Amino acid sequence: LLNLTTTNNKVSENNKLPPGPYTIPIIGNFLWLRKPFSELELIIRKLQAKYGPIITIYIGFRPAIFVADRSLAHKALVQNGAVFADRPTPPPTDAVISSNQHNISSAYYGPTWRLFRRNLSSEILHPSRVKSYSHARKWVWISSSTALILSLNPDAVLRPLVEARRKVRLERRSKVNEDKNNDGDDEFAVSYVDTLLDLELPEEKRKLSEKEIASLCSSFSTRGLRRHPPGHFVLPHAVTEDVVLDGYLVPKNATLNFMVAEMGWDSRVWEDPMEFKPERFLSGDGGVFDITGSREIKMMPFGAGRRICPASGLAILHLEYFVANLVWNFEWKAVDGDEVDLSEKLEFTMVMKNPLKAHLSPRL
Numbered sequence: 001l002l003n004l005t006t007t008n009n010k011v012s013e014n015n016k017l018p019p020g021p022y023t024i025p026i027i028g029n030f031l032w033l034r035k036p037f038s039e040l041e042l043i044i045r046k047l048q049a050k051y052g053p054i055i056t057i058y059i060g061f062r063p064a065i066f067v068a069d070r071s072l073a074h075k076a077l078v079q080n081g082a083v084f085a086d087r088p089t090p091p092p093t094d095a096v097i098s099s100n101q102h103n104i105s106s107a108y109y110g111p112t113w114r115l116f117r118r119n120l121s122s123e124i125l126h127p128s129r130v131k132s133y134s135h136a137r138k139w140v141w142i143s144s145s146t147a148l149i150l151s152l153n154p155d156a157v158l159r160p161l162v163e164a165r166r167k168v169r170l171e172r173r174s175k176v177n178e179d180k181n182n183d184g185d186d187e188f189a190v191s192y193v194d195t196l197l198d199l200e201l202p203e204e205k206r207k208l209s210e211k212e213i214a215s216l217c218s219s220f221s222t223r224g225l226r227r228h229p230p231g232h233f234v235l236p237h238a239v240t241e242d243v244v245l246d247g248y249l250v251p252k253n254a255t256l257n258f259m260v261a262e263m264g265w266d267s268r269v270w271e272d273p274m275e276f277k278p279e280r281f282l283s284g285d286g287g288v289f290d291i292t293g294s295r296e297i298k299m300m301p302f303g304a305g306r307r308i309c310p311a312s313g314l315a316i317l318h319l320e321y322f323v324a325n326l327v328w329n330f331e332w333k334a335v336d337g338d339e340v341d342l343s344e345k346l347e348f349t350m351v352m353k354n355p356l357k358a359h360l361s362p363r364l
């Protein structure tokens with residue numbers, strides 16, 4: 001056994017699983033399996049208030065250990081990364097979803113995982129590749145902003161654009177001496193989406209360059225990921241061998257998870273952790289906040305250590321790109337008497353429980 005918390009490498013027989021409610025595993029199974037995941041999080045929080053930042057409950061037939069403490073997470077995932085980088089064997093019913101553990105996210109920590117990971121990081125998510133997807137980002141932005149405009153006031157906003165488009169097409173037609181009798185009525189059938197996509201607007205009016213957004217919006221998206229991480233847990237981890245963490249036994253057959261949201265809401269790190277203060281992410285030396293937690297975990301929306309999300313760079317770029325474009329292209333005004341409610345609910349990821357209502361007007 002490895003002892004990760006004391007200088008003594010020998011683990012005594014006294015090392016027990018982290019504390020938790022007394023459960024007979026079989027009964028425990030039935031109770032937990034009936035809980036939705038969001039409810040499970042509340043229960044774990046209550047248990048951690050009672051037992052401390054590392055607890056055990058039984059989900060299925062295995063002990064499930066949950067860690068809410070940032071330094072324990074750093075000790076495990078970063079300082080002892082190789083031991084804590086394994087994944088548990090999924091239940092047989094999940095074999096299809098996990099491709100029998102032949103995919104990057106569920107593969108055991110070993111050569112197969114390493115191959116997948118190297119391939120994804122160097123071939124698909126390499127910064128040079130990410131740059132080359134710029135046309136796709138542009139396309140998605142234009143289509144989604146069009147959808148937004150359509151949901152606003154299609155006639156007032158788009159009728160003039162349709163007219164303008166019609167004029168352009170008619171001019172082109174007359175230039176190439178096409179059928180002069182066609183007065184262009186069919187042009188009104190052109191969809192609004194086509195119209196906006198086709199309009200030859202000056203580039204700078206449509207979007208910000210990728211370079212500009214980096215300096216403009218990074219603090220907004222980092223703040224969002226800290227206060228509202230899309231996932232409140234990482235994917236389940238396992239250890240490659242029995243180890244001791246914080247004096248407690250973490251056995252090889254346990255699943256281990258980390259309370260992502262809790263880590264980012266720690267008032268010992270963040271003053272007024274639930275407040276909106278984007279300036280706190282602009283680090284003193286003018287650099288960017290280290291979201292990977294390699295030196296110290298202050299938040300971990302992408303996890304930390306060897307299994308950290310390999311797409312964190314791409315994800316942040318996209319977040320910043322869309323936030324910046326939304327602000328650049330639309331004027332946002334609060335709806336009178338409607339408070340913005342930041343409560344969350346769990347769908348595939350965390351989403352707003354009560355969707356944002358705002359008055360938008362295109363800046364075009």
Ligand code: HEM
Pocket residue numbers: 104105106117229230231233234235236301302303304306307308309310311312314315316
């Ligand atoms: C804001 C967006 C995203 C967030 C917050 C996020 C977060 C996470 C988290 C928390 C993990 C689990 C880390 C762990 O188990 O310790 C993870 C793993 C992973 N993510 Fe993401 N992710 C995002 C976007 C993406 C995207 C866009 C991709 C694909 C292009 C991606 C691919 C993966 C993969 C393949 C893994 C498994 C890595 C492994 O097991 O080695 N993620 N992500």
